[in-house]
Amino acid sequence: MSILFKNAKIIATEKDRLKVLENAYLGVDGKCIKYIGTERPRTDYDSEKDMYGKLLMPGLVNCHAHSAMNLLKGLGNDLPLMEWLHTVWPIEDRMRDEDFTSGMEMVILEMLAGGTTSFSDMYWRPIITQKCIGESGIKADLTRVMMGGSPDADYLTYPNRVEALEFFRQCDGAFEGRLHADWSVHAEYTIDEGFAAKWAEEIQTLGGRLHIHLSETKSEHEQCIAKYGVTPARWFYEKGFFNVPTYAAHCVWATEEDMDLFLEKGVTPVHNPTSNLKLGSGFAPVQRMLDKGIRVALGTDGSASNNNVNMFEEMHLASVIHNGYLNDPTLMKPETIIKMATVNGALAQGRPDTGSIEVGKKADIIALNLDAPHLVPDHDTLALVVYSAQASDVCMTMVDGKILYENGEYLTMDRERIFREYNKSMGYLF
Amino acid sequence: MSILFKNAKIIATEKDRLKVLENAYLGVDGKCIKYIGTERPRTDYDSEKDMYGKLLMPGLVNCHAHSAMNLLKGLGNDLPLMEWLHTVWPIEDRMRDEDFTSGMEMVILEMLAGGTTSFSDMYWRPIITQKCIGESGIKADLTRVMMGGSPDADYLTYPNRVEALEFFRQCDGAFEGRLHADWSVHAEYTIDEGFAAKWAEEIQTLGGRLHIHLSETKSEHEQCIAKYGVTPARWFYEKGFFNVPTYAAHCVWATEEDMDLFLEKGVTPVHNPTSNLKLGSGFAPVQRMLDKGIRVALGTDGSASNNNVNMFEEMHLASVIHNGYLNDPTLMKPETIIKMATVNGALAQGRPDTGSIEVGKKADIIALNLDAPHLVPDHDTLALVVYSAQASDVCMTMVDGKILYENGEYLTMDRERIFREYNKSMGYLF
Numbered sequence: 001m002s003i004l005f006k007n008a009k010i011i012a013t014e015k016d017r018l019k020v021l022e023n024a025y026l027g028v029d030g031k032c033i034k035y036i037g038t039e040r041p042r043t044d045y046d047s048e049k050d051m052y053g054k055l056l057m058p059g060l061v062n063c064h065a066h067s068a069m070n071l072l073k074g075l076g077n078d079l080p081l082m083e084w085l086h087t088v089w090p091i092e093d094r095m096r097d098e099d100f101t102s103g104m105e106m107v108i109l110e111m112l113a114g115g116t117t118s119f120s121d122m123y124w125r126p127i128i129t130q131k132c133i134g135e136s137g138i139k140a141d142l143t144r145v146m147m148g149g150s151p152d153a154d155y156l157t158y159p160n161r162v163e164a165l166e167f168f169r170q171c172d173g174a175f176e177g178r179l180h181a182d183w184s185v186h187a188e189y190t191i192d193e194g195f196a197a198k199w200a201e202e203i204q205t206l207g208g209r210l211h212i213h214l215s216e217t218k219s220e221h222e223q224c225i226a227k228y229g230v231t232p233a234r235w236f237y238e239k240g241f242f243n244v245p246t247y248a249a250h251c252v253w254a255t256e257e258d259m260d261l262f263l264e265k266g267v268t269p270v271h272n273p274t275s276n277l278k279l280g281s282g283f284a285p286v287q288r289m290l291d292k293g294i295r296v297a298l299g300t301d302g303s304a305s306n307n308n309v310n311m312f313e314e315m316h317l318a319s320v321i322h323n324g325y326l327n328d329p330t331l332m333k334p335e336t337i338i339k340m341a342t343v344n345g346a347l348a349q350g351r352p353d354t355g356s357i358e359v360g361k362k363a364d365i366i367a368l369n370l371d372a373p374h375l376v377p378d379h380d381t382l383a384l385v386v387y388s389a390q391a392s393d394v395c396m397t398m399v400d401g402k403i404l405y406e407n408g409e410y411l412t413m414d415r416e417r418i419f420r421e422y423n424k425s426m427g428y429l430f
Numbered sequence: 431m432s433i434l435f436k437n438a439k440i441i442a443t444e445k446d447r448l449k450v451l452e453n454a455y456l457g458v459d460g461k462c463i464k465y466i467g468t469e470r471p472r473t474d475y476d477s478e479k480d481m482y483g484k485l486l487m488p489g490l491v492n493c494h495a496h497s498a499m500n501l502l503k504g505l506g507n508d509l510p511l512m513e514w515l516h517t518v519w520p521i522e523d524r525m526r527d528e529d530f531t532s533g534m535e536m537v538i539l540e541m542l543a544g545g546t547t548s549f550s551d552m553y554w555r556p557i558i559t560q561k562c563i564g565e566s567g568i569k570a571d572l573t574r575v576m577m578g579g580s581p582d583a584d585y586l587t588y589p590n591r592v593e594a595l596e597f598f599r600q601c602d603g604a605f606e607g608r609l610h611a612d613w614s615v616h617a618e619y620t621i622d623e624g625f626a627a628k629w630a631e632e633i634q635t636l637g638g639r640l641h642i643h644l645s646e647t648k649s650e651h652e653q654c655i656a657k658y659g660v661t662p663a664r665w666f667y668e669k670g671f672f673n674v675p676t677y678a679a680h681c682v683w684a685t686e687e688d689m690d691l692f693l694e695k696g697v698t699p700v701h702n703p704t705s706n707l708k709l710g711s712g713f714a715p716v717q718r719m720l721d722k723g724i725r726v727a728l729g730t731d732g733s734a735s736n737n738n739v740n741m742f743e744e745m746h747l748a749s750v751i752h753n754g755y756l757n758d759p760t761l762m763k764p765e766t767i768i769k770m771a772t773v774n775g776a777l778a779q780g781r782p783d784t785g786s787i788e789v790g791k792k793a794d795i796i797a798l799n800l801d802a803p804h805l806v807p808d809h810d811t812l813a814l815v816v817y818s819a820q821a822s823d824v825c826m827t828m829v830d831g832k833i834l835y836e837n838g839e840y841l842t843m844d845r846e847r848i849f850r851e852y853n854k855s856m857g858y859l860f
Contacts, residue, residue, distance in 0.1 A: 070806075070807075071807065072809075073807060073809065073818070074807065074808065074809035074810040074813045074814055074817075074818070075809045075810070077763075077764065077810060077813045077817065078759060078761075078762075078763050078764075079759065079760065080759060080760060081759065084759075106803050106806060107803070109803035110802075110803035110804045113802075113803065114804075218757070274746075274750060277750035277751055277753055277754030277755075278749075278750040278753055278754075278759065278817070279753070279759045280753040280754060280756070280757045280758045280759035280760075281754065281757075282754060282757055283754060283755075306817070307813065307814075307817035307818045308804045308817070308818045309804070310804065310820070313746065316704075316743070317747070317750075319708075320704060320707035320747075321707055321751065321754070323707055323708055323709070323710040324706060324707030324708075324710060324711065324712060324713060324751070325713075325755075326710070327648070327710045327711075327712055329508060329509065329510060329511065329514075329708065329709045329710035330508050330509065330510060330710075331508075331710075332508075333507075333508050334507065334508075372540075372543075373536050373537070373539035373540035373543065374540045374543075374544075374738045374739070374740065374821075376500075376536060376849075376852065377500075377501065377503060377504065377852075377856050378504065379502075379503065379504035379505045379860075380505070380507060383504045383507045383737065384504055384737075387504075387507070387708070387736070387737040387738070388503070388504070388737045388738045390740070390820055390821065390822055391804075391820065392820055392822035392823075393822075419806075422806065422807075426807050430809075
């Protein structure tokens with residue numbers, strides 16, 4: 001199958017810079033982008049799609065989510081963290097396989113409608129929920145969250161470890177590479193130190209990528225220093241975790257020295273602005289990280305602390321809050337923000353073959369309908385995407401050259417069935 | 431004309447508190463709300479509308495905009511303030527009557543689609559643009575921005591003054607009260623002190639409301655103290671301006687003493703979170719104002735510094751940024767935010783007959799379609815509106831009992847003509 005988009009505005013990438021093409025063509029052949037240009041290509045395509053008034057841009061990569069927590073969205077808003085956790089934990093304990101599936105399917109519906117083509121998820125039972133990745137056509141890095149343990153427990157038979165390894169062995173690279181099985185450590189404060197040392201050693205030999213929480217709140221950051229004498233970043237570094245390609249959610253309280261470790265080891269901090277603000281965690285030093293040359297990605301965190309998985313909202317927040325916090329209107333330019341939401345996330349996920357519109361890259365592409373009062377005038381297309389556009393402007397989402405969502409319709413997912421199952425889960429849990 | 435909404439979820443107001451009704455009825459007769467309840471009303475209505483899966487809530491009041499600046503949206507993003515002003519001023523100087531009209535009409539299209547039923551605008555030529563208010567059916571408080579003057583100039587024949595008075599006399603209360611002609615002072619730093627004194631005296635005798643900018647940036651706040659020995663708020667207070675019911679945009683650098691003046695005089699600060707962040711102005715002390723019992727409203731500022739007029743974005747930002755800034759997740763609860771965006775704005779605009787869903791109030795009502803993946807589950811409807819909903823979820827906008835927008839269609843405005851005229855303006859200006 002090949003398809004030629006014509007008359008499109010396109011945010012393409014040339015020599016690592018974003019470039020806007022007008023009235024352009026984009027040819028997709030199989031899974032990949034075959035042609036980009038303002039001249040009609042000479043080869044034929046199976047079908048053509050007129051994109052007049054539409055913008056093609058790379059699909060968004062949500063690098064930090066806890067998808068099935070969507071079932072808990074709206075519970076215990078505005079509570080202090082510990083009270084909130086005590087609200088949600090008893091419900092999480094009761095979640096069955098089908099509830100994890102319902103939650104993830106609903107989140108994938110939301111993601112596809114909002115232009116997300118790949119996401120990273122840290123939660124339970126990926127061996128169950130991975131089926132949703134297969135069926136929906138989206139890309140995802142799932143992980144079985146690793147936490148707990150104790151000096152008395154047996155590491156080798158510890159269920160978290162066993163499940164994570166089983167998931168990795170069975171599923172990594174499944175669905176023609178759309179699914180990655182990543183490793184995780186929930187955080188340094190939720191894992192036994194002995195377990196952590198063994199885990200770090202084990203995953204270094206196995207390869208793959210590591211997804212962690214890091215210095216989300218001031219108190220956890222300071223408690224780590226009090227307990228271990230080092231910051232959380234230094235703790236992970238010294239244990240050897242950063243020898244595995246790592247992306248670290250939050251990093252709100254990362255120090256200069258922590259950032260130097262990120263740079264040395266190629267760690268990608270994942271900025272989650274809505275969650276960090278809503279939960280009162282603070283302002284991650286994203287501008288400083290960018291100034292130092294650190295690659296920063298973007299995420300929504302779980303719907304329960306956001307309360308949605310809307311990457312356009314995250315782009316918007318990331319683009320304005322640091323200006324306000326640092327009293328400087330010149331920071332966080334649209335190009336930087338779009339890269340955070342696309343190619344930086346793709347690289348963190350170990351997907352160098354996507355995240356930008358370039359010939360030869362995978363066709364993970366979204367279209368925005370620009371025919372809307374809030375999207376005129378277009379004096380600056382990158383600014384329009386970041387400051388003015390909404391997730392609801394997405395009118396097409398394509399992954400690996402296959403259209404998964406178009407004009408409100410899902411082409412791979414049964415929206416009605418998913419809502420039905422979701423309501424069953426809600427009925428059981430509440 | 432009377433209409434009965436049935437099977438609706440409704441955010442109504444009882445004794446100044448928001449209350450969510452399920453499977454409820456809302457009856458509108460003429461311009462007003464006649465019935466709210468979970469039982470079917472006994473009287474007949476001309477028509478009925480099934481609102482299953484939809485939420486009815488009060489229309490949003492955008493208390494600070496510069497609507498026609500929409501034409502300049504996306505120009506000079508990320509520039510320091512003075513460079514940005516030098517980018518936009520030459521273009522503003524060239525704007526013709528039809529350009530002001532185009533800009534405002536486009537903004538009204540955007541507002542109605544996003545659930546705004548009333549807005550306050552500070553810009554030029556309201557005597558021209560007021561026609562857009564008449565035709566569209568929206569409510570607005572327009573003002574001819576007052577600024578400039580000099581010790582040598584003649585106050586009585588000063589064009590700003592003459593135009594403002596003419597607009598007030600001709601248009602205040604037009605369109606059955608939908609249009610208010612408000613007074614303005616752009617800011618204390620853009621008006622001659624002698625002119626300001628005369629203006630303050632004059633508008634106190636004429637009545638009406640006053641729309642100003644106040645302490646938006648640290649530098650203007652400090653320069654006022656350096657020049658006049660008082661804060662901008664104290665300056666306005668001492669001149670007598672606050673004897674006119676006043677709403678003041680920004681108030682980012684308002685002091686404790688300034689807030690006491692707001693409280694004494696009933697001044698409504700208008701919070702513009704996106705603009706304050708994007709332009710690097712800072713974080714208005716909104717939580718402190720609320721704690722002191724000050725009524726705070728919400729606005730978007732002009733599209734050129736936002737870059738849209740999306741009140742759902744402002745609600746979202748207002749709900750999370752102060753938590754982040756003050757490191758406290760318990761602040762700015764959804765009920766507070768919704769009131770800021772509705773009834774508080776209505777009161778600032780001198781419209782005590784709207785802003786909430788109560789029997790006898792004007793039917794300024796919007797409907798949100800809740801049948802969307804990002805709007806499930808609904809554990810807390812007020813939180814859902816503030817944290818999860820999007821402007822694009824609005825499926826109906828009613829003002830004074832008349833539906834102006836429904837399911838993507840405008841019932842009073844000619845979308846095609848407006849886009850055509852807008853493109854003509856863009857062709858002339860750029």
